[in-house]
Amino acid sequence: MNIEIKKSKKPVKYEYAIKFMEERLINIYEGNSRELIWILEHENIFTAGTSYKKTEILDKSIKILETNRGGKITYHGPGQLICYFVIDLKKRKKDIRKFISKIEKTIIDTLKFYKIKTFADKKNIGIWFQDEFETKKVAAIGVRVSKWIAYHGFSLNIENDLKRYESIIPCGIKDKGVTNLKEIINQDYKGIESKLIKNFISNLEY
Numbered sequence: 001m002n003i004e005i006k007k008s009k010k011p012v013k014y015e016y017a018i019k020f021m022e023e024r025l026i027n028i029y030e031g032n033s034r035e036l037i038w039i040l041e042h043e044n045i046f047t048a049g050t051s052y053k054k055t056e057i058l059d060k061s062i063k064i065l066e067t068n069r070g071g072k073i074t075y076h077g078p079g080q081l082i083c084y085f086v087i088d089l090k091k092r093k094k095d096i097r098k099f100i101s102k103i104e105k106t107i108i109d110t111l112k113f114y115k116i117k118t119f120a121d122k123k124n125i126g127i128w129f130q131d132e133f134e135t136k137k138v139a140a141i142g143v144r145v146s147k148w149i150a151y152h153g154f155s156l157n158i159e160n161d162l163k164r165y166e167s168i169i170p171c172g173i174k175d176k177g178v179t180n181l182k183e184i185i186n187q188d189y190k191g192i193e194s195k196l197i198k199n200f201i202s203n204l205e206y
Contacts, residue, residue, distance in 0.1 A: 059167035079160035
């Protein structure tokens, strides 16, 4: 499968990443570029998808960047792995729901390697972990489709600052929490991005 793999070592500005993906989308549509999987990290930023409500901002002093992705408000920052992609669904039966399922399976399969059991929820998009007291989100998914090309991506909380989520109602969900991998099991997650990429490419082939 001819997909370009891009890994950024330094934090990438959110606005630059979106512009880059939108340009890649046009080039893929015109047949001038390969599909893309891009692993990166953002500096602290709150972003709002197309279905967010102002009441979901609890701390009115924070700056919110409105975007064209699906979903509601979320937080990105250091210690969180971002996996962006620009994937041509015309090569994959134009099935958006199936594509989302492949993303969910990619994250779940990867976390199984680290002995962490997670699950998807049809009502609340994302990947969830059930601890003794509460269901908590460990990965968020936000996708937009244009010209049958899917872009944006998903974020996986590894060791990010969970207090940041107290400023918002994450993804508009009031009755569930947010966690990260270090809080679930404090172990070494070095190399997790390579496992995610390998699983994602494998899942895209079917």
